[in-house]
Amino acid sequence: MPLFTCLRLLRSAPLVILLLAGNLYAQTPTDGIMMGKQLICNVASYSNSQWDQYWEGTLKRRNANVGTFTGQNVMLMSAYGLTKNLNIMAGLPYIWNKSDGGHFSRQQGIQDLSLWLKYRPLKAETSFGTFGLLATGGVSIPVNTYIPDMLPYSIGLRSRTASIKGIFHYKIKGIYLTAQGGYTGRSNIHIDRDSYQSGGKIYDTHEVSVPDVVDASARLGYINKHVQVEGFIENMTSQSGDDIRRQDMPFPTNKMDQTSLGGMAKVHLYLKNGTFFSFFGQYSQVTAGRNVGQARMYTIGIQHTFNVMGHPIIM
Amino acid sequence: MNYKLFRLLVLTGSVLFLNSCDKSIDQPSLEVYEPAGLDENGGQWKPLVLASVDEVTVPAPQAIESSSYKTELQSLKDLKVTPDQQKTVDFWAVGGVYRWNEIARTLAANYNLPPVYDEIQKKYPVPDAANPKAEPKFPFCNPPYASRMFAYLGAAQYDALVAAWKYKYQYRRLAPSKVDASITPTLPLSNLPSYPSEDAVVAAASLEVLKVMFPGEVEKLTAYYEAHRNSRLWGKANVSSDLDAGEALGKAVAAKIIARAKADGMGAANNQAAVAAMVSDAKVRGLKKEWTSLDLPARPPMLPTFGNVKTWNFTEAQKVAMRPVPPPALGTAGFEKDLQELRNMGKNLTREQHRIASYWSDGVGSFTPPGHWNREAANLTRKYKENELRAARTMALVGTSLMDAGIACWDTKFYYFTPRPFQVDHAVRSTIGTPNFPSFTSGHSTFSGAAAHILGYLFPNEADALMVLANEASNSRIYGCIHYRADCEVGLEHGKAVGQFAVKRAQNDGAGR
Numbered sequence: 046m047p048l049f050t051c052l053r054l055l056r057s058a059p060l061v062i063l064l065l066a067g068n069l070y071a072q073t074p075t076d077g078i079m080m081g082k083q084l085i086c087n088v089a090s091y092s093n094s095q096w097d098q099y100w101e102g103t104l105k106r107r108n109a110n111v112g113t114f115t116g117q118n119v120m121l122m123s124a125y126g127l128t129k130n131l132n133i134m135a136g137l138p139y140i141w142n143k144s145d146g147g148h149f150s151r152q153q154g155i156q157d158l159s160l161w162l163k164y165r166p167l168k169a170e171t172s173f174g175t176f177g178l179l180a181t182g183g184v185s186i187p188v189n190t191y192i193p194d195m196l197p198y199s200i201g202l203r204s205r206t207a208s209i210k211g212i213f214h215y216k217i218k219g220i221y222l223t224a225q226g227g228y229t230g231r232s233n234i235h236i237d238r239d240s241y242q243s244g245g246k247i248y249d250t251h252e253v254s255v256p257d258v259v260d261a262s263a264r265l266g267y268i269n270k271h272v273q274v275e276g277f278i279e280n281m282t283s284q285s286g287d288d289i290r291r292q293d294m295p296f297p298t299n300k301m302d303q304t305s306l307g308g309m310a311k312v313h314l315y316l317k318n319g320t321f322f323s324f325f326g327q328y329s330q331v332t333a334g335r336n337v338g339q340a341r342m343y344t345i346g347i348q349h350t351f352n353v354m355g356h357p358i359i360m
Numbered sequence: 361m362n363y364k365l366f367r368l369l370v371l372t373g374s375v376l377f378l379n380s381c382d383k384s385i386d387q388p389s390l391e392v393y394e395p396a397g398l399d400e401n402g403g404q405w406k407p408l409v410l411a412s413v414d415e416v417t418v419p420a421p422q423a424i425e426s427s428s429y430k431t432e433l434q435s436l437k438d439l440k441v442t443p444d445q446q447k448t449v450d451f452w453a454v455g456g457v458y459r460w461n462e463i464a465r466t467l468a469a470n471y472n473l474p475p476v477y478d479e480i481q482k483k484y485p486v487p488d489a490a491n492p493k494a495e496p497k498f499p500f501c502n503p504p505y506a507s508r509m510f511a512y513l514g515a516a517q518y519d520a521l522v523a524a525w526k527y528k529y530q531y532r533r534l535a536p537s538k539v540d541a542s543i544t545p546t547l548p549l550s551n552l553p554s555y556p557s558e559d560a561v562v563a564a565a566s567l568e569v570l571k572v573m574f575p576g577e578v579e580k581l582t583a584y585y586e587a588h589r590n591s592r593l594w595g596k597a598n599v600s601s602d603l604d605a606g607e608a609l610g611k612a613v614a615a616k617i618i619a620r621a622k623a624d625g626m627g628a629a630n631n632q633a634a635v636a637a638m639v640s641d642a643k644v645r646g647l648k649k650e651w652t653s654l655d656l657p658a659r660p661p662m663l664p665t666f667g668n669v670k671t672w673n674f675t676e677a678q679k680v681a682m683r684p685v686p687p688p689a690l691g692t693a694g695f696e697k698d699l700q701e702l703r704n705m706g707k708n709l710t711r712e713q714h715r716i717a718s719y720w721s722d723g724v725g726s727f728t729p730p731g732h733w734n735r736e737a738a739n740l741t742r743k744y745k746e747n748e749l750r751a752a753r754t755m756a757l758v759g760t761s762l763m764d765a766g767i768a769c770w771d772t773k774f775y776y777f778t779p780r781p782f783q784v785d786h787a788v789r790s791t792i793g794t795p796n797f798p799s800f801t802s803g804h805s806t807f808s809g810a811a812a813h814i815l816g817y818l819f820p821n822e823a824d825a826l827m828v829l830a831n832e833a834s835n836s837r838i839y840g841c842i843h844y845r846a847d848c849e850v851g852l853e854h855g856k857a858v859g860q861f862a863v864k865r866a867q868n869d870g871a872g873r
Binding site for chain 2: 109110112146147148149150151190192194195233236237238239240241242245246247248249250252253254285290291292293294296
């Protein structure tokens, strides 16, 4: 089933707004599936995430001055099979963040452009299932000068990132298990202020250090020609950083950690011209965190997949 | 082919990765400078709080031929300085006045967090000076509190150094390395007499004042004090008796400064019981809609009677005389014009305007607007290579101006009690957060006008650039949609009038410009 990568790819994008901060580390592909050679898919999705509690450091609290926070995004993404074992992907989100308490203004805009290469060095078909090992490498860069120093309303951290991930994929009779682990390095950023507090120190500079992140996920699901369903658990852990102080605002230096649980379903609709559309929905809930909102989130999306040479896709 | 591409991917990834791995934060490095002058007659300058430096005395030092002094010299010669100790020497060689103000800014930021609503008691708790480490920590270092803290720190450093200068040039004891050529200091030294040590004076005076202002930080402050004092021994710049005399002098002056602080009325600055009468008085004067807290749940206003605290550079009568006339009343054409500007601002804010709003936001968790101008002033003392005494004078004049600005502005705010823009029209939302006190006049504008005006007098070459900064700080509150234009323009002028009283003091303190 080489066709569904786009969807899987996309699914991880909404993590952007699970956080107090916009964060793109999870927009990199985390699945075990490859696009076939010369296949391209284009995806559009909408995500909506809300929270009314957040972790101030490790303390879970509400804040009437934030009320209920709502993050939304529209994501455009494409993936292309250079070969059956090497895919290239790109994605770009537009994000809106607002809250219904207090008097802060909303923030919105185009966030960061992400590019990935995904490579499958090993695929083994055996009598007891199919095994795959995959690796992805990705980079992301902000495409405008949005404001990173206004969390939680900022649409992102404006950090440039580079990530590398390893993926193990196993499938037998339509049932699959995917385990993924990755590391994202994040560049220092520049904020409009030239003085800020972090970890009890004053920094007299525009430059701010943003923690690197380790992420991991596990997915268990069923897939056939027409449908796919899946449950997953995801974790991200910042490798450094400080906590939001009592009654302070969040800041890009914060150690943002979270674990979430979720499920996803999708269906495919095959057209006579040899292309197909897919429709999907996903729901997830943050179950544990630090310096992040306890978000619940849904995503809906549509995908169109076709062969760039015009050949019909044969399932 | 695949393999090559993969290698390229890994290589590219690694390069980007390594680049992004440099997480160190580059901060401007601070060179140690030789002062532009020593102000040998500085002992005759007029102190701020002391009626005269004769209020404190420093006993004559042991002669350099005495055995006790020779023992002190010998112990310097015997000293083996570790690399870590040398780092401490280099840190403090930048300047005691500069470093202690930097410490004060850090503490201001660390303590600039409002108390958290108590869901059980159904009220906001008030920080308790007698129990500073408990939540809510004491102090809540908001802008008025910070302005006062910087003012007393500056006053203590300045008065103590005026006294130190007097005794330095009275006794004229040379630095150890100038008495004994076999002693090599590990930091640059001027020809300033070394008894009493100006570093010990600044360290002791600063320690005593900051202990009062931040009673939960005694251990940390004492460690800074020890490090500062030791840096002068490790740098072979002072003998112990220089430091002992400086410490005694610094403490004696600080006690007098702290006595002023205890009696300046700050203890009564959070009189919430006075608020109801303030509102009704303002309504008698024509107020149509009074300010209410935008915080949820509603938070009592920040220090509503700070406007009654004792000023530095002008009298109570002068404060009242220069209080601005009221802003355009709600519903008038003038008010509507200002409000409409904010409505449009919310929709059309440019990135540059946002940058300015954010740069000057100085909100919760920051070192506050007084801290921002404290840093501007401190940087100018370095740019113009001021000696410790002159640097302390600059910081004291700016510090007292900022506190005066805070008092005059708070007096105005609670006299008129005008509502914030968001209160009048919920469509006017902020990008930077609205402070918890009435709108007219803008505190940022008043602080900035006062600080820029006195600094412009002290550094005439910088006057124009400073006023550009002050204007920008003032406008930043319009860009942030939390102040009407009238709040900012009137506040800026009010601030300049406050600063002019500091200029008058500076013209008459014997220091020249």
